[in-house]
Amino acid sequence: MLTKRIIPCLDIKDGRTVKGVNFVDLRDAGDPVELAERYTVEGADELVFLDISATLEKRKTLVELVRKVAEAIHIPFTVGGGISSVEDVRALLNAGADKVSVNSSAVKRPELVNEISLEFGAQCLVVAVDSRRVGEVDLVHTHGGTKPTELETISWIKEVAERGAGEILLTSMDHDGTKAGFADELTRKVSEAVNIPVIASGGGGNEKHFLDVFQDGKADAALAASIFHYKEVEIMHLKNELKNKNIPIRI
Amino acid sequence: MKVAIVKYNAGNIQSLTFALNRLGVDPILTDDAEALASADKVIFPGQGEASSAMRSLREKGLDKVLKELHQPFLGICLGMQLMCTSTEENNTECLGIIPEKVLRFPAGEVKVPHMGWNDIANLKSPIFTDIKDGSYLYFVHSYYVPQCDYTIASSEYPNAFSAAIQKDNYYAIQPHPEKSAEAGMKLLENFLKL
Numbered sequence: 001m002l003t004k005r006i007i008p009c010l011d012i013k014d015g016r017t018v019k020g021v022n023f024v025d026l027r028d029a030g031d032p033v034e035l036a037e038r039y040t041v042e043g044a045d046e047l048v049f050l051d052i053s054a055t056l057e058k059r060k061t062l063v064e065l066v067r068k069v070a071e072a073i074h075i076p077f078t079v080g081g082g083i084s085s086v087e088d089v090r091a092l093l094n095a096g097a098d099k100v101s102v103n104s105s106a107v108k109r110p111e112l113v114n115e116i117s118l119e120f121g122a123q124c125l126v127v128a129v130d131s132r133r134v135g136e137v138d139l140v141h142t143h144g145g146t147k148p149t150e151l152e153t154i155s156w157i158k159e160v161a162e163r164g165a166g167e168i169l170l171t172s173m174d175h176d177g178t179k180a181g182f183a184d185e186l187t188r189k190v191s192e193a194v195n196i197p198v199i200a201s202g203g204g205g206n207e208k209h210f211l212d213v214f215q216d217g218k219a220d221a222a223l224a225a226s227i228f229h230y231k232e233v234e235i236m237h238l239k240n241e242l243k244n245k246n247i248p249i250r251i
Numbered sequence: 252m253k254v255a256i257v258k259y260n261a262g263n264i265q266s267l268t269f270a271l272n273r274l275g276v277d278p279i280l281t282d283d284a285e286a287l288a289s290a291d292k293v294i295f296p297g298q299g300e301a302s303s304a305m306r307s308l309r310e311k312g313l314d315k316v317l318k319e320l321h322q323p324f325l326g327i328c329l330g331m332q333l334m335c336t337s338t339e340e341n342n343t344e345c346l347g348i349i350p351e352k353v354l355r356f357p358a359g360e361v362k363v364p365h366m367g368w369n370d371i372a373n374l375k376s377p378i379f380t381d382i383k384d385g386s387y388l389y390f391v392h393s394y395y396v397p398q399c400d401y402t403i404a405s406s407e408y409p410n411a412f413s414a415a416i417q418k419d420n421y422y423a424i425q426p427h428p429e430k431s432a433e434a435g436m437k438l439l440e441n442f443l444k445l
Binding site: 001002003004005040045046067070071074075076093094095096098118120121122123124166167195196197220221250 | 266300363367429
């Protein structure tokens with residue numbers, strides 16, 4: 001049976017791992033290659049690297065990092081951050097990334113989703129969506145969740161699925177950094193609205209939160225960062241707990 | 252040992268190369284008929300879309316070359332599908348090495364692509380030596396080979412399908428061994444020992 005995936009996320013800035021609380025206050029949590037190896041041994045199903053380097057020059061070092069990661073680990077990983085063209089994608093995939101994720105650049109130019117999907121296949125394209133509740137509606141936000149757009153979250157996700165996204169990485173900006181649980185209701189709405197896998201992100205703080213987002217949120221995978229980096233939640237312990245609760249999990 | 256990886260437009264071979272390196276093998280990437288014929292092992296990776304992959308193979312004349320090899324041959328993912336007779340992906344005629352048709356997963360019943368770790372069972376080949384029934388491997392695909400006479404491993408999504416098939420010296424596996432942690436490395440190691 002296909003299992004639910006547990007995905008540690010490594011935010012990368014200038015070649016180092018960082019994680020912001022609500023995307024501000026960055027803390028250094030180590031060397032990305034070392035962390036990737038540790039997570040592989042601990043049973044992570046997949047990894048996501050998000051490059052938040054400010055400048056294009058610094059981003060170029062990402063390709064070299066991707067190559068080092070691909071050499072060190074033999075589980076799938078996704079790379080995102082600042083990808084805005086088919087050529088950006090080609091460089092990362094050739095370096096050994098399995099998938100890329102696009103976010104703001106797809107909002108700015110939705111055709112990018114079609115272009116990447118046609119060139120490399122839907123299987124390697126994750127569309128990341130940062131959503132925040134504004135009044136009564138969930139709106140897509142860009143630029144690390146700081147800029148609201150006029151796009152309603154569900155309809156935008158349906159659109160990118162039609163354009164050729166292979167997977168959705170849904171981050172609830174209202175939950176991110178709170179450790180108070182994932183956005184189960186929004187995640188379920190998204191999961192039911194599209195026929196591609198949905199990764200839930202933002203708010204995971206303990207084992208119960210992961211159980212909830214798989215059971216109530218119908219997520220296909222769940223992503224978290226700092227709780228794994230600082231070992232507040234141990235991946236193998238989390239997976240055993242979920243398996244005991246009859247969630248299909250790879251042990 | 253000389254291991255050749257088939258060079259065409261549908262292979263992202265960096266991870267596969269790293270995995271083989273870890274097993275002590277330095278593969279060559281080639282589309283040369285003689286180099287392929289003289290290799291000890293041939294690996295046929297594949298990612299992307301079937302019709303453009305087949306077009307690339309035909310342009311290079313590889314459609315004929317690949318059918319006439321005698322050493323152990325391993326197709327991976329799209330490579331496995333291209334070894335069959337045809338695929339529903341853009342109604343593409345494939346290599347016809349293994350006489351089976353590749354079908355699309357039923358939309359609506361399950362999410363497509365089938366993406367993630369799934370278990371394999373009914374293992375019937377030396378390439379699964381020391382790999383247990385129920386081991387997990389990493390899959391990413393929207394089309395599948397049904398259960399058939401050539402099936403040497405099965406998975407379920409939602410129904411049983413071929414996770415691996417074999418005919419004579421031609422082996423093929425749907426999941427990515429190079430992305431499947433220790434079980435995947437073991438599978439590659441077993442293939443190299445054939």
